[in-house]
Every structure is written in C-alpha cells, then in structure tokens.
Amino acid sequence: MIFLDNLINGLSLGSIYAIIALGYTMVYGIAKMLNFAHGDVIMVGAYIAFCGLQYWGLPPVIAILAAMAVCTVLGVTIEGLAYRPLRQAASLAVLITAIGMSYLLQNIALMIWGANPKFFPPTFINSTTFKLGQLNISSATVITILANIVIMVGLTLFTAKTKMGKAMRCVSEDRGAAELMGINVNRTISVTFAIGSALAAIAGVLLCSSYPTLQPTTGSMPGIKAFTAAVFGGIGSIPGAMLGGVLLGVIEIFGKAYISTELGDAIVFAVLIVVLLVKPSGLLGKPVREKV
C-alpha cells in the first residue's frame, strides 16, 4: 500500500515535470536553444491565473485561458526581441541571453507581485480527492496526467499532420535547407515559442494546483528538473519528454521514500548521469550520426 502510495505521488510529481519538459523539448527541438527562461514563463502564467482567480474573480477556465494568452504574447515577444537577433550567433550567446531573460522575468515579477508568496486558490483542478481503498488520489494528479497525454498526442499529431508542424520538423532537421525550400523560419520559430509558452501557462497552473505556493522564483527549480527530464528522455523528442518527466518524478519520490530524503536530489541526478553514460542521447533520443 505504501508502495502504491509512493508510486502515485511519483506519477503526480513526474507528470508536472513532464508537462514542463514538453515545452522545453519543443523549443529545443526546433530553435536548438536551451530556453532557460521557460521556467519563468511558467511562473508568469501561474501569477496571471492567480490574479484572474483571486483579484478579478474569473472562472477557472477563463483564468487559465487568460494566462495562456498572456504567456503566448510574452513568449513571442521574448523570442522576437531577444532571441531572433541572435539567430546566427553562437549557441552560448543565446544561452546567456536566455539566462538574462530569466533574471529579468523574475525581477519584474518581484516588482509587480512582491516578494511575499501567494497561495494558489483551489479550483476544479485540485478541489476533490478520489479514494481507492486507503489510497488518496488528488484530482490534480489525475488532471495533470490527462493533460499530459492530451498535449503529447496533440503535439505529435500537430507536428505529423499539419503544414506548420511539418515546417517545424523541417526547420528542426536542417534550418538552412528549410529556408531554401521556402519555409519561413522566423515565423515557424515564433509559432513554436507561442505553443511552448501557452503550454507553459498550463504547466504553471497545474504546478500551482499541486504545489500551491507561488513566488517569483517558483519556476526555476521545476524548470531545471524538467530540463533534466527532457534530456533524460532524449531532448527534442516529444514522447521522450513525457517519459523522462514521469520517470524522473518516480525516481525522486522513491529515492526520498526508500533511501533518504536528504539525498533525494542527488539520487535523481546520479540516475541521470548513469543513463546518459549508457545512452548518451537520452532514453528516446535519436543518436546523431556524425558526418565527416
């Protein structure tokens, strides 16, 4: 029973990592950049939803849509202002810019919402608890897992079937060739950021539904863990992000429950290292063959 309980806790945590990792992996796959500000877009999304629920009295669904709208605009703006001018630059320059953007978002949030934490109000997402025998499963867990599956399937279909999705795959494969084929690379990347940021808003709401304290730094640690999860599953791979996230959550909870709460994070990272040493491109990542 304790084992099952831990498993459910692990799945719940893992599904949060997974949903953040999906955003990371999308942007990485197409724009080939580590968007370190992704965790902070999540934080902004959560704050907008919080304001919608707490101050403006919006119904939860509208509040989430508002958060998605704001995050989409934010993501596209960040991409256009900060990342687009660096399209040709070395990847490190883009990384540093993303880190700068992360600091910027955190400090703006600090100015707008203050340093005191907010407690994310209960919504339909986390208001009920399902009982299965002795097990208690929060509705937030169920909804997060469902959301993950829907988003994963949706993204997979989107990239496989639609014109824009195909364009994304082309850009991901070879940006230069895609441009030559008449694909508008800038627009494709903008759309990627728009989708990634809208997902971030959903992730923010789900994150705060499970773990309701909200601060300007709320996004950073889940961001890093989700990034780890994305790499774990094979960065750039949509099912990989999902798998990596869920596994990471389960490992973290099991490590804490059965080995030591002190070493929980160390265990997660140790497993990551072992996996990468055995399978250097992650669990579901495609090995990149080198051309000479």
Add this chain to the structure above:
Amino acid sequence: MTKAKRNRLIYNIVTYALVIAAFILLQSMIANKSISRSLKGQLVPICSWIVMAVSLNLVIGISGELSLGHAGFMSIGAYTGAVVSGWLLNSFAVESTLLRLVLAILAGGIMAGVMGALIGIPVLRLRGDYLAIVTLAFGEIIRSLVNVLYIGVQDGHLCFSFLNRNMPEGVTMLVDGAKGAVKIKPISTFAVGFVLILITLTVVLNLVNSRAGRAIKATRDNRIAAESMGVPVTKYKMMAFVTAAALAGMAGALYGLNSSTVVPTQFTFNQSINVLVFVVLGGLGNVLGSVISATLLTVLPEVLRAFSDYRMLVYAVVLILVMIFTNNPLIRSFADRLIAPLKQLLRGKKQGGDEA
C-alpha cells in the same frame, strides 16, 4: 618570429602587465588609505572570481566543452581549504597565516583536481548539451553531499561523519552539515590572491600556447579531423578539464578562507551560471577578457547599489543587451562601419608618425 607568434606574445605581455599594474595601483591605494571600504572588501573575492573565470574559459573557450558545474569544484576547494586550515591550526598549532593559507589553497586545488579527474573520465565522453547537463548534475550532487557532511577535529585527528552528526564529545566542528564550514579564521589576503591570479594566467596561457594547447584547440574546432590526425582527444580534454577543476578548487580555498563561514547554498547552479556569464561576456578563449569581465561584473552590482531594488533588473537588461549587441551580425557590421574610419585615422597617424 612569425606575426601570429608576435601577436600572441604582445597579448600575453599586455595581460600580465594589466594585472600587475592593477595590483600595484590598488596596493598603493591601500597604503595611502584612499580606497573605499567597499572596494577593499571585494578585492579577495574578485581575485577568486578571476581565477574561476579564467579556468572555466579553459574548459569552455579553449576546449569547447560547456560545463555548468564549475561552482561544484569551487565548493570542494572552499571546504577543503577551511578544513585544512582549521586542522593545521588546531592540531599542529601552525600560527603562520601565510603558511596555512598556502597549504590550504594547495590542498583545495589537489582535492578539486582529483574530483575533476573522477568526474571527467565518464563525463568527457559526452558532448555539447549533454555534457552541460551532466556537469550541472554533478554540481548539484556535490552540493547535496556537502549538505550532509560533518567534519570535526579532536586531539589532532579529523572525525568524519555523513548523513548523521555522530561526533565525539568536545569535538571542534569544522564542517557542520547545512551550517557549512564554520568558525573559519579569515586569512586570505589580496597579495596571495594576486599571486594565484598570476599562477593561473601562467598555467592557462602556457597550456594554450603549448603543443597540448594546440591539440586541445584542434579538438574543439573539429574533433573528427583532430582524431584522424592522431591527436588523443580524450587525454587532452581531460588535461584541460582537470587543470580547470584544480584551479577552481584553489580559487574556492582562497574564497572560503576570506570569510568566517561558507555554506553549500553559495555554490549552486546559479553560481556556475554567473561564472559562465563572466566567460562569455569576456569572450570565449579570451583570457584577458575573462579577467576584465570577472572584475567588472563583480564590481558592477556594487556600484549599482544606489539603484537598490532595480539593480538586478538593470543587470539582466545589460546582460541581454550586451549579448545582442556583440553577437548580432547587423549591429556588429554597423558598429564596425562606425569604428572603421577611426581605425583608419589611427593607422594613418601612426604611419605618419613613422615617416616623421
């Protein structure tokens, strides 16, 4: 002497000369007391950050590997330094602060170097972003482990304990878990920091300009080509990685012994990122650039104290703008066009001067 060689020589001389001149200037300011408390207090940390930046530049700029766990090596150095210094004082009654400091820095360097080798063997097989994430993971692991590490000293021998604080009665704690390294006697001096910078510069510049350095750079530029030319890629990468780790450990010992306490939370992922920012802003592979940017970016937030709440905001904006302005091809060519006439003017004048 070829032109390239001459340029390199000039670059090295300029680097050393600037560092030495800055040291002499600051020392004379200290001597006639015209230096502010605030700047004086920052001198040793600046030395540590310069060494951190130059050593990370060896990994990132020269060897071409993105490492996000450099602060982990710094923490190993800081803790080792604190333990060694405390042990020497407590068990061997070494009163000379200089001797303790030097031994502590050496121990910090050796310890971090050994850890660098242990980590490097498996990790350097990976590439690019994967290497980055694994170094990040190692940094976080080191931090988690240090957080549950207890070291005390009693009757001349060290007592270690892990996870639980099982210490004999009356022990003097040196490292106390989450409380970090405690009751350190601050013994770091600016002069030693300066010498450490000189050593770092000598090691890194010599390595870069040596046969090994050329091999490392060849590996960075094209690994496959280098490998097919018979360059033992892994060996040279290890060399750069371990050297950088050892230097970071020395910087850590200097840094740790400048304060009365050191905590694991000082050496997080964010700290590694800070050093990375020094390196990138200073220019990849540009050692002098790392020295200058580490100095400026350590001093800048202090100068911006007047802005208090907006300080980090300004820092973030400056960071983004600098990256865009230095890396965007359009802006760059525009800037070049602005500078070109000036350059022409300078060159013209110089030639004129020669004729005269």
Add this chain to the structure above:
Amino acid sequence: MKKLFAMMLVVCMLLAGVSALADEPITIRVAHIGPTTGAAALYGLATLHGAEIAAAEINAGDGPYHIELINQDDEHNVEKVINAYNAALDAGAQMILGTTTSKPCEAAGAQGYIDRVFFLTPSASSTAVIEDKDNVFQICFTDPNQGLASAQYIAEHNLGTKVAVIYNNADVYSTGIRDTFVAEAAQRGLEIVSETTFTDETTDFTVQVADAQNNGAEIVFLPMYYTPASLILKTAADKDYQPIFFGVDGMDGILGLEGFDTSLAEGVMLLTPFVATSTDEHVVSFVNQYQAAYGEIPIQFAADAYDGIYILAAAAEKAGITAEMEPEEVCDLMIAAMQEITVDGITGSMTWDASGAVTKSPMAATIVNGEYVFED
C-alpha cells in the same frame, strides 16, 4: 508616536548625552542590512519595512534621538553581505540593524567583531550569530531555545508521545531548532517516530507527510517558515491526515498568506512572540500602519525590526551616542548599554546579557477559525 516611546522602560536616563534632550534631536545613522532582492527578499523587505515604520514614528516624535536609516541589500549571500556591510559603513552608518538572515549575519558579525561595529539583528536566530562575538545582539529567540521550549510545551501539555519532525536540512534556522528539539524530546519521553528533511527548492512533501502518517505520528513538529509549512498542511489535508501540527515563530504569517485557505491551518499550534492579529493596541497600531504603507500584513520579521529601531534608540540614549561618534566608539558604548536596558516592544518585554541573546517569553497560540487563540 510619543506614547509608544514612553512605553520603553529606560532604566536609567541620567547619562552623558541626555543633556541634548532640550536641544535639537541627535540623529544617529543606522544601517539596515538584509536581502531586499532575491529568493529571501520576503524576509529582508519585512525587516526593512518594519524598521522604516519605527524610524518614521521616532522622527515624528520629540524624543532626544532621530534615526537616519540607510538600507543595504545583502541578497542572503555570505559574500554580498560583506559588501553591503562595507557600503553601509562607507555611507556613514554608526551601527547596524541586521542582518536579517542567519548565515550572512554570522559572516558580517564576525567582520564587525574585528572592525568593532555594533550589530543588533532582528531575526538571525542561530547561536553562531552571537557566539564568540560581543558586538552582536539578537531580538529574536535563538534556535535551540525554540526547540527546547517546543519539546517542553508538547510534553507538559500531554499533546501526544509519537512525534514526527520535518525540517529543512539546508537551512540553519530549521536544523538549529530541530537539533535541540530532538535532544529535549528524548529527555521528556517523547518518541520521534519519523524524521524527514527537505531543502529550499522542495515543493513536493508527499514523502515526508506519508512517512509521518505511516509511522502513526500524533504530532508533527514543523520547525520552518510558513511557506513550506503551508504546502505540508495542504499535502496532509489531501491525504486525510490530521495530527496536531506544531510550529515555531517562522510559522507566523501563514494566516496572512494571500489566497491561503485558513481552514487548512485549523488546530495548528505554534510558539511565537508576535501575532499580527493581537488586540494589543501597539500591535494594532503597527499592523495598521504597515498595511497602509505596504499593503500587507506584517510578519514576525517586520515586528522584530520595528522593535529593533526602538531598542537602538533606547540603547543609544542610555549610552549617550552622538552624531559625530565613529562606529568603533559607538560599538563599546552600545554593548554596555544593551545589558542595562529593558524594552517593552510589540514582541514582548526584552532584556539582554553579555552573550547577546535576548530574554523574553514566547506565547503558545492555536489557530481556531482562522485566528490565533492564546493559551494560558
């Protein structure tokens, strides 16, 4: 706020410097050092705001001393705090109200010990802050004190015998309280059935709560600040686990947490010297001013810093500090004066001994219907 100032029981008024009373007030320069940006900004801003309100009150009154407040940000960082400290002295500070958090205070206090600069920390509570340093005084309880008092209270009131402890093992405050709590609990016949940890970045507490639940803990001791505590209460509610949650002074603030469903905290007990919902008129006046100025309910940190400014003013008067004195001179005079004064503040009646630790009594409160109810 003449009234409040009169509340201060200054034991001896007839010392050098008091003669200035009739003339222009003496302005002393106090530096507040705390994290006003970064992850711990919540605490640094609270102490800054509390100090600002007290300084404004004092400056509006006609006491013999006025306070000029200099603020320096330390980002809750052991390196930056030295910079902040040096910048404060460069800016002419004569004494320090700070620093807000323990580790930075330990580092800055040690530097101050060498330079001879007086520190009064509102909220840095670890023993290392005052140990081996005669120049640092505390307003808050030391951590071991709180652990001891909590274990005593639980045992004396027979709240239960099976205790779970969840603490932040990356935090000095949390581990400091936990260490003495566990030691005292053993003495008092309390059984620690579960002990789990977390760090600053932890958001998931399912393992910790489940461990306490599965081991049948009747009391869960939470030596931590209210942010992680709120998550633990939420997790326990989700799991239908209803032990007695017992907190320490860091728990105060949980009822002011915006959006927090206070029914989650129903029945939570805590030992604290200050509660914002107290009906004491000085507390009410402070809370109202704080809310008017900053739009938030003050947490205990703010109250400690508010008292801190009054304590500094009282000690300065006792010591006869003048505006021209250098920090070195101020330091020794203040150390002597601190041991002679008694201050009745909003966090209780306080006296100090040479160690720098404060003597005051905590109150045990239980949260009932979203409000504190005091025992005894």
